[in-house]
Amino acid sequence: MSASVLLMQDIAKTFPGVVALDAASLSVRPGEIHGLVGENGAGKSTIIKVLAGVYHADDGTVSIQDTPVSPVTSEVIHAAGVRFIHQELHLVPHFTVTESVFMGQEITTRLGLSRRLMCARAETFFRDVLDVEINGDILIRDLGTAERKLVQIARALIDDQARLVVFDEPTAPLASGEIEKLFRAIRRLKDRGIAIIYVSHYLSEITDICDRVTVFRNGRDVAVLDKVDENCANELIKAMVGREIDALYPKSGHTRGALVLQAKGLGDTGYFSDISLSAHSGEIVGIAGLIGSGREELIDTLYGLRPARTGEVTLHGKPVRFSSPADAVARGMVLVPRDRRRDGLVLDMSVSENINLASLEEVSCYGIELRNRARERASRQIRELDIRPDNPAIISRQLSGGNQQKTVLARWLATRAAIFLLDEPTVGVDVGAKVEIYQLIENLARNGAAILLSSSDPGELIGMCDRVLVMMRGRITHETSAVGLSIDQLVAMTTGASTQNSAEGHADAR
Amino acid sequence: MNQTLKSIIARFGFLIIIVAFVIFFSAVNPVFLGGDNLMNIVEGSAILLIVALGMTLIVATGGIDLSVGIALDFGAAFAIVAMKEYGFGWYGAALIGISGGAIVGLLNAALIVGLKVSPFLATLGTFFIGSSVQRIFTNGGGPISHRRMPQEFRDLAVGDVFGIPTEVVIAAVLVLAYFIVMERSIIGRRVHALGMQRSAARVAGLKVNKYLILCFVAASMTAAVGGLIASANIRMFTPLSGFSYLLDAIAAVFIGAALHPRGRPNIPGTVIAVLFLGVIANGLNLMGLNFNTKDALSGIILVSALALVVAQQKLRH
Ligand SMILES: Nc1ncnc2c1ncn2[C@@H]1O[C@H](COP(=O)(O)OP(=O)(O)OP(=O)(O)O)[C@@H](O)[C@H]1O
Ligand SMILES: [Mg+2]
Numbered sequence: 001m002s003a004s005v006l007l008m009q010d011i012a013k014t015f016p017g018v019v020a021l022d023a024a025s026l027s028v029r030p031g032e033i034h035g036l037v038g039e040n041g042a043g044k045s046t047i048i049k050v051l052a053g054v055y056h057a058d059d060g061t062v063s064i065q066d067t068p069v070s071p072v073t074s075e076v077i078h079a080a081g082v083r084f085i086h087q088e089l090h091l092v093p094h095f096t097v098t099e100s101v102f103m104g105q106e107i108t109t110r111l112g113l114s115r116r117l118m119c120a121r122a123e124t125f126f127r128d129v130l131d132v133e134i135n136g137d138i139l140i141r142d143l144g145t146a147e148r149k150l151v152q153i154a155r156a157l158i159d160d161q162a163r164l165v166v167f168d169e170p171t172a173p174l175a176s177g178e179i180e181k182l183f184r185a186i187r188r189l190k191d192r193g194i195a196i197i198y199v200s201h202y203l204s205e206i207t208d209i210c211d212r213v214t215v216f217r218n219g220r221d222v223a224v225l226d227k228v229d230e231n232c233a234n235e236l237i238k239a240m241v242g243r244e245i246d247a248l249y250p251k252s253g254h255t256r257g258a259l260v261l262q263a264k265g266l267g268d269t270g271y272f273s274d275i276s277l278s279a280h281s282g283e284i285v286g287i288a289g290l291i292g293s294g295r296e297e298l299i300d301t302l303y304g305l306r307p308a309r310t311g312e313v314t315l316h317g318k319p320v321r322f323s324s325p326a327d328a329v330a331r332g333m334v335l336v337p338r339d340r341r342r343d344g345l346v347l348d349m350s351v352s353e354n355i356n357l358a359s360l361e362e363v364s365c366y367g368i369e370l371r372n373r374a375r376e377r378a379s380r381q382i383r384e385l386d387i388r389p390d391n392p393a394i395i396s397r398q399l400s401g402g403n404q405q406k407t408v409l410a411r412w413l414a415t416r417a418a419i420f421l422l423d424e425p426t427v428g429v430d431v432g433a434k435v436e437i438y439q440l441i442e443n444l445a446r447n448g449a450a451i452l453l454s455s456s457d458p459g460e461l462i463g464m465c466d467r468v469l470v471m472m473r474g475r476i477t478h479e480t481s482a483v484g485l486s487i488d489q490l491v492a493m494t495t496g497a498s499t500q501n502s503a504e505g506h507a508d509a510r
Numbered sequence: 511m512n513q514t515l516k517s518i519i520a521r522f523g524f525l526i527i528i529v530a531f532v533i534f535f536s537a538v539n540p541v542f543l544g545g546d547n548l549m550n551i552v553e554g555s556a557i558l559l560i561v562a563l564g565m566t567l568i569v570a571t572g573g574i575d576l577s578v579g580i581a582l583d584f585g586a587a588f589a590i591v592a593m594k595e596y597g598f599g600w601y602g603a604a605l606i607g608i609s610g611g612a613i614v615g616l617l618n619a620a621l622i623v624g625l626k627v628s629p630f631l632a633t634l635g636t637f638f639i640g641s642s643v644q645r646i647f648t649n650g651g652g653p654i655s656h657r658r659m660p661q662e663f664r665d666l667a668v669g670d671v672f673g674i675p676t677e678v679v680i681a682a683v684l685v686l687a688y689f690i691v692m693e694r695s696i697i698g699r700r701v702h703a704l705g706m707q708r709s710a711a712r713v714a715g716l717k718v719n720k721y722l723i724l725c726f727v728a729a730s731m732t733a734a735v736g737g738l739i740a741s742a743n744i745r746m747f748t749p750l751s752g753f754s755y756l757l758d759a760i761a762a763v764f765i766g767a768a769l770h771p772r773g774r775p776n777i778p779g780t781v782i783a784v785l786f787l788g789v790i791a792n793g794l795n796l797m798g799l800n801f802n803t804k805d806a807l808s809g810i811i812l813v814s815a816l817a818l819v820v821a822q823q824k825l826r827h
Contacts, residue, residue, distance in 0.1 A: 305712070329715030337713050346707040346714075348772065357703055357714045360696035368693045395772075411714065 004066070005030050005164050005195045006051070008080075008098055011060035012219075013046055015398065018389050020046040022219035023059070026197075028164065033186065035206040035228070038216030038240055039430040040402025041388050044199050045087055047216075053077050063497045064164075064438035081163035083156035085170055087199075087401060087428070088341060089148050093141035098122045099256060100140055101154045125154050130185050134156040145339060146178045146291045153185070165189060166197040169432060172428045174456070178291060183209055200280050201402070203233045203250050208384060242433040248435060249463030250442040256466070257281030259317070260450040261333070261419050263302065266311035271297040272474035277310065279419065279450040284441065285453040287484065288494050294405045296338065299423050299454050300430040301462065303335045304328045315419070329358060334412040336405075338423040338454075345396045352378035352392035364409035381410035386436060401428040406437070413440060420451045426460060458490040472496050524769055524818060528786050534582075535793030537619025542796055547757030549675070556677040556789035557582075560736040561752075563757040564687045564729030564740040566746075568827050569763045572705035573622070573629030577614055578733040578759060580640030584610035585734025586741035587644065587654070593663065594656040600663035604738055612723050614640060615727035622726065623719045634764065644749040653747035667743035677739045684732060689777040701725060702774060758787055765815055786815075 006028040006460050013021040022045045028034045038044050043445050049055045051062065054152035062069045064080045068409035092102050098119045100181050107118050123503045126134045140148060149170060156165065167186070171179045174480060186196060186209060200206055203324035206213055207230050215223040215236060223239040225232055237245050267273035272294030279285045289295040302313065305321030313320055315331055322328045325335065337343035355378040356363050363374040378392040385406045388401070405428060412420065422441065426434045441464060445451055455461050461468050462482050468491040478493045491497075515615030530826065538542040561578050568575040593596040598606065614636060622673035645651050669676040692698040704711035704718050712718050736755070741747050766779025790811055794804045 152535060224761075303713075324717070324719070325712055326715050326717045334715070335713055342707075343709045343713040346703045348706050348708045352698065353703070357699070357716070360699055364696045366692070367697060369694060369699060509661050 004028060005064065006197075007063045007066070008047065008051065008060075009061050011047055011050055011062075012058045013043075013378040014058055017394075018398075021050070023060070024219055025060075025221050026214055027224075028197060029212070029412050030195055030342065031190060031193050032211040033190055033198055033209055035210035035213035035215065036197055036199045037201070037203070037206055037213060037236055039470055040428075040433055041400040042216040042240075042430075043219040044216055045168055045400065046082065046219075048086075048197070050197065051077065051082065051166070052086075056375055060069050065121055065479050083162040083165045085149075085153050085156055085167045086167040087172070089145075089152060091140045091148055093139070093439055095140050096136065096153055097134055097140065097143070098136035098289055099139050101125075101136075101158055103155070105159055105222065111121060114317060120269075121158065122154060126218060128149065129157065129188065131181050132156065141292070144291055144296075148180075149174060153182075156302060157189075159320035162189070162194055164195045164197070166199075168199045169201065169428055170198075171202060173399075174291070179205070186492050194282055201428060201434075203431065206236065207233055217242065237431055238250050240430065245431060245435055248431070248438065248459075250439050254282045254284065254445055256283050257448055260315065261302075261452070262314045264312055264314075266298070266301065266308050266313065268297060268301055268306065270474075272301075272471070273310075275476055277452075277469055277476065279452055281418070281444055281448045281450050283467070284445050284451040284453055284465045285440060286461035287452060287471060288456075288458065288461050288490060289454075290466055291456075291479035291496055292472040292473075293494070295454050295471045296423070296462050297333070297367055298471070301454070302328075302452070303333065303421055305335075329415075329417075332416070332418040333421065334358070334415065334417040336408050336412060336425050337424060338427065340404050340427075342409050345404055347395075347397040349396060350393050351382065351387065351396055351399065351407055354396050354407055355381050355392075355414065358411050359415050372471055378410075379412065381414050385413070385440070386433075387409050402430050402433050405429050406433065409437065409440065413444070419448055422453045422455075424449060424455055425453070426455075426457070458487045458494075462487065511654065513782055524786075524815070525782075527818065528556050528782070528789065529817070531786075531789055531793065535789070535796065538793075539796045542636050542793060545793065549678075551785065551788040551792045552678055553675050555784050556675075557680040557736040557739055557756055558758055558762070558787070559590060559781065559784045560684055560739070561733050561755045562762040562784050563684055563777065564732035565759040565763045566766065566777060566780045567688065567692060567725050567773045568629070569702065569760075570698075570701050570705045570730045570768070571629075571722060572708065573722075573726075573761070574633065575729055576630065576633040576756065577618060577640060577727065577749075577755045578637040578729065579754070579791045581611040581614040581643075581730035581733035582639055582679075582737040582740065582752030582755060583747070583749060584614055584640065584715065585737025586747045586751075587647075587737075588734075590654050590659075590741050590747040592658050593659055594654065600660040600666075603660075603663060604666075608731050608734045608743075611730040611732075612727055612735065613730075614734075615782030616723075618726040618730065619723040623722050640749055648749045651749045653746045653748045659742070659745055660804050663738075664745065664784070666705050667739050677743075680735065680739065684735065685781060688732075692777055697721070698722075705775075716809060717729070757786075761812055761816070768816075768818070768820075787812075 004027050008026045010023045010025060011021050012023055024043055024047055026047060036044050046055065048055045052071050063071050070078055084393055101122045107114050122136045126132050132150060134147055145294065170182060174182060190196060198210055207228055210228050213225040213228055214221050217240060258281050259278055261279040264276050266275040275298055287295050297306065301308050304325050304327050320331060331389045341347060352375055356374050363370055375392050382390050383391060385402050387406045396404060426437055429437060441451060453465060460487050465482045468480055469476050469480050541547055542802040561582060565575060565578060581704050585607040589607030592603040593608040617636050621627045621635060622629055648654065666676055671679045671735055700716050701721055706720060709716060718824050737752065760767055762774050762783040765783035767775045769779040769782060770776045790808050794807055
């Protein structure tokens with residue numbers, strides 16, 4: 001057996017104005033799960049796209065099973081058994097699951113395409129390898145983010161030829177239950193002798209699943225850990241950000257102000273029902289729940305993205321009925337959406353355009369945009385949030401995932417919104433940036449904003465929130481103070497393993 | 511191919527082609543470059559340009575308007591009937607004509623925003639409805655002529671302002687207005703945003719529906735202005751004549767978008783593309799080609815131009 005399935009050496013890649021990779025190396029041994037970590041913009045996705053043949057490296061060599069590959073094209077790489085689960089979901093919304101899984105690798109019989117056979121194969125794959133039930137005839141657009149991720153995985157692995165599978169932040173859209181499933185699937189792949197590259201910002205995942213880890217910083221590999229256990233998280237952080245981070249979450253202690261947002265008996269058939277909640281000025285209220293718990297739909301409804309069938313919402317004591325997000329924004333309620341590439345940013349617009357999109361009046365005079373003022377305003381936000389590269393004219397699509405998220409945040413932080421709905425605000429954000437974002441959220445609360453934080457990261461909810469609402473099957477099943485709450489307790493509540501109510505939480509909610 | 515050559519082609523490929531055509535046509539026929547002929551080209555392009563402005567706006571919203579021809583017809587019909595049957599002066603007739611166009615836009619907007627029909631199907635529907643309404647009211651498509659229309663109205667097509675043909679002046683004013691709105695104003699910024707990524711624009715709090723309604727009505731009213739000029743020119747309303755502008759307008763918008771560094775529909779691009787189409791039509795005319803050959807040739811040139819568009823966009827990435 002060869003010493004490495006994959007050896008990438010001194011890879012360099014420059015985009016106009018940005019050095020994405022600058023002599024980065026990566027070596028993966030057969031049958032191992034190899035972690036790849038680094039700050040946002042460190043070049044993780046770029047090196048993976050170089051391997052995929054999406055980008056052509058300016059310099060460096062790639063060998064697979066000790067055979068040099070040159071040039072690196074997607075065909076050669078595919079033939080060598082390398083498969084990719086990219087960070088972005090490239091699925092056609094109006095294709096069925098089966099079509100998506102088999103696109104470009106259809107099974108044909110003498111009678112042409114065999115839809116039945118493919119559908120059965122896809123469904124079997126979901127059941128046996130990923131341990132989920134997904135109907136092969138469902139349209140992609142009717143699937144949630146988590147299921148789409150699984151479709152993407154099935155698409156890469158269905159032909160059974162994989163020897164190295166690359167996962168670029170696969171768990172970002174997943175909830176803890178699904179993550180477990182994914183890990184089980186990944187371990188099963190490993191048992192079959194398939195090597196895995198695993199990119200993630202969740203260090204607990206890295207230490208949990210990986211055998212070795214490579215750390216990237218500023219386009220270079222700065223460290224390789226040959227032995228990974230729970231205790232190396234700090235070592236990883238230090239290698240990633242170049243400094244130690246002592247506290248992920250800012251020390252909180254909020255003074256709760258006036259009641260700002262209140263919902264009573266909110267319901268939408270099939271998604272959630274009888275939701276009552278409240279948020280006060282200066283308070284961070286968490287919403288926990290698995291995918292499908294109705295958490296996502298609830299947030300969308302509050303924001304006017306979908307109509308509420310029953311119930312009512314009051315803002316500052318006045319009943320409101322939002323028929324579109326524009327109404328919500330006009331009343332000072334804003335949303336940082338979970339899918340930033342679809343709903344957060346207009347990807348083909350510049351960072352500056354995206355930051356100013358919601359407050360164009362402020363950078364205009366009689367409706368005419370004042371470009372300098374717009375650019376200055378954007379630059380200020382870019383500096384404030386440390387968005388990299390710090391160029392307001394760069395197209396948002398070209399930003400790394402974490403920097404895209406910061407751009408969405410930058411847009412709303414620049415407005416005078418009083419209520420922030422944050423839906424998975426730190427998905428795909430590196431530890432360093434996470435700390436910054438948490439601090440920003442904390443500052444918002446301190447300045448009197450009411451914050452609703454919906455998250456699948458229990459640590460984040462406990463660390464940031466004053467109160468946590470737990471949703472299950474469309475209902476709020478628990479309402480509890482976050483003080484003294486343990487991750488295990490919270491996970492138990494979201495999965496329904498625990499049923500006792502926290503009376504104390506209820507008491508101070510009124 | 512080396513990098514600089516690539517980037518030159520990516521930036522200026524289309525302009526190079528236009529210049530090449532101008533040189534070619536003037537080599538074949540020296541009349542082509544004469545001042546009179548150039549003004550002819552501009553004047554002959556005015557109505558198409560006006561229609562294409564509205565189309566640019568619609569394509570920027572991510573849609574398409576197949577009913578611009580109907581709006582143009584309605585503009586002409588309403589104005590002619592207002593003058594002929596109801597004795598309106600030129601001013602009133604123009605306003606009524608433009609309102610006629612607005613009806614078309616409102617119908618589109620109602621279908622698209624109200625019933626959530628895709629712009630393609632909605633405007634196709636409007637196209638069919640509008641066509642048959644015209645046939646019904648003209649007993650199968652006969653023209654409504656109005657030889658003794660007020661001179662002021664007639665002047666929209668044949669008059670001049672300080673020596674510049676009125677229709678060119680009107681087109682120029684509209685170009686300026688569209689340019690300011692689409693390229694310089696915050697309305698334009700929002701329209702581009704919702705056209706590029708509707709869901710993100712919505713979440714950013716933009717009033718997507720309001721802007722869609724606005725754009726479809728504005729585009730139809732603009733096309734109706736084209737209709738006023740067309741009817742003033744021939745002193746009659748010819749049913750279903752607006753259709754001839756549709757495909758050229760769409761082509762112009764997409765060629766124009768290719769001229770933009772980020773591939774967005776834009777006013778300067780549309781203007782250049784319309785003039786390009788004018789140059790081709792005029793140049794082929796001067797070459798004395800027969801009607802059928804001319805059509806085939808301009809078709810080939812259009813397809814090549816669009817192929818270039820695609821190649822250009824690839825080169826940029
Ligand atoms: N197509 C592109 N054009 C220009 N710059 C790009 C492009 N793709 C990536 N970059 C830049 O290259 C750098 C590395 O980006 P990359 O996506 O590899 O980061 P990453 O490590 O995957 O970050 P994240 O954790 O946020 O996903 C960033 O500064 C990014 O802005
Ligand atoms: Mg990445």
